[in-house]
Amino acid sequence: MTDPAPDTAPEPASEPAGTPIRPRHRNPLGNLLRGALIGIVETVPGVSGGTVALVTGIYDELIDAGHHLGAAARRLLTGPDRREAIRDHLRAVPWVLVLPVLVGMAAAVLTVAGPIAGLVEGHPQLMRAAFFGLVLGSVLVPMRLSGGSWRAPELLLVALGLLAGLAVTSLPTTGLEPSPWIIAPAAAVAVCALVLPGVSGSFILLSLGLYQPTLQAVDDRDLGYLAWFGLWAVVGLVVIVKLMRHLLTRHHRGTMVVLAGVMIGALRSLWPWQDAAGALRGPGGDWPLLLAIAALGVLAVQLLVLVESRQAAGPDSTAAPDGTRSA
Template sequence: MSPTPGPSRPPGTAAAGTAPAPGRRSLPGNLVRGALIGVVETVPGVSGGTVALVVGIYDELINSAGHVVSAGRRLLTGPDRAAGLREHLARVHWRIVVPVVLGMAAALLTVAGPVSHLVETQPVLMRALFFGMVLASIGVPLRLAGGGLGPRALLVVAAAAVLAFVLVSIPPTTVAPAPLLVVLAAMVAVSALLLPGLSGSFLLLTIGLYQPTLRAVDELDLGYLALFFLGAGLGMVVVVKGLQWLLHRHHRITMLALTGLMLGALRTLWPWQLEDRTLLAPAGDWWVQLLAAAAGAAVVVLLLAVDARTRARTGHGSPEELAGVEDPDPSR
């Protein structure tokens, strides 16, 4: 009997379930990658998942999150609780996860206040800067999708772009940070963290909890932060396994959808818009915003070039990247 064919993957990729070689990445480099993710997560409209894609650790982070979730489930439900816990924790890319988390935490604790101030005082300039960064990043998931852009691929990109455009067009609201709302908002925000193109900060802004959350981080409001982390943990459990499954089983379509999400979400970063998100035509010193967008794009291009050179030197190249995410076994 011939074996059942597995899910289709881009040409030249490694077999499903083949994990990248995370040990080849430097600890200082991963600290910097985590700091970059932490910085952009404080900016409405920019996704930490986008940065993870740009710096080449997106699949490894999803893999690791999936195994942490599976480890917790095996510990609670069995069978073989201790063995199952050790098995999944051993498959977490700790050499990437630990420094990335530390870098994110350090960045959030040190730049949350200043970045919030810049977004408030220089909104047009900051949106232009990040518009250029996200625009330059769109080619990353498109490249990871592999293959050409036929009618079906264009349809997936267009549908995801329209969905993102509609979602980010919803006017922001202002609400009191009730405990249940904080938990639910954190669940939504962490889902956006895992999806390049959708910004957790922007969704918090739409819900009305962006400023209270940044203020809680800046002032170390432990009660608020405990509720927020509880919601983030619940959101991670709900979302990560589904995303892991999608990336393994439908890697190309998922990457095309992520491309569309990033494209449609650019609407949030259009420099000229009102507080109710009504878009305006370029006005005033538009050339300053154009220069800011060009600078943001140049930063991303530089990051991509440095990361590509690092991967070429260490042997962590595109075949491992395109291998996608390990197969999540639903029975474990």
């Protein structure tokens, strides 16, 4: 009896490390806006920047870019052939995508972190309803990218992902002192939200009691805090990017199925009706308004997916069987 075929084609072994990536998203302004969207949602507990990257179609490209940047840094430190290897890896990075996304993220975080935190604190139910709809609409993206037609193994993976999402979003809130040795692991874990759709870095910081101190550091331009946080965020990002690139290359279908489950489970943190401790409550008398807001969130995501799909069907790209596209 032969082994079942893998859920995705293996990575070509003959492709040299320096082969330039042909970025599918070549519009710098569009990539700037994508980065701004990622930066905005990263300031909201319960919403993942990775979800936005997935919805806007740049998820795989960012993972691949992160892999080459990490590989270049590793070659710089360990060799061999530092100059040639670094040049090859940096040439393979789609800078027309990466640079605008980074600029957009930084600009959004520095300008809207305070106002977003104020809205979340002042209108928690309305904000949770809006983002509940956005994330719920986003769940359809990994479902589509997985190829559909889920069988028993995929349903099991969905269940595992759902339980993982529930576990992460059910963490009790603690009040840790923002010392350097607390900030370091918190930053390394929270940055996973840039890579894992459904996992919110802001929610992790909120659970650790570091959400407000971190936003305050951004508002106050506390360079010492931000530099230390950023250093350990990079460490965490390198590790998680390497893992996700392997999973997306070797087990694309299964990975997308699990991510769909994680996103569904993570909706727990965005349920509009919660008490001060985060315990879930039944819908109140304002449910028609909040339901309408959530529905608008779902529609907004589907409109964004439709726009992205039409761009994918442009003259310079072709649709792939799993719903992605290639340049």
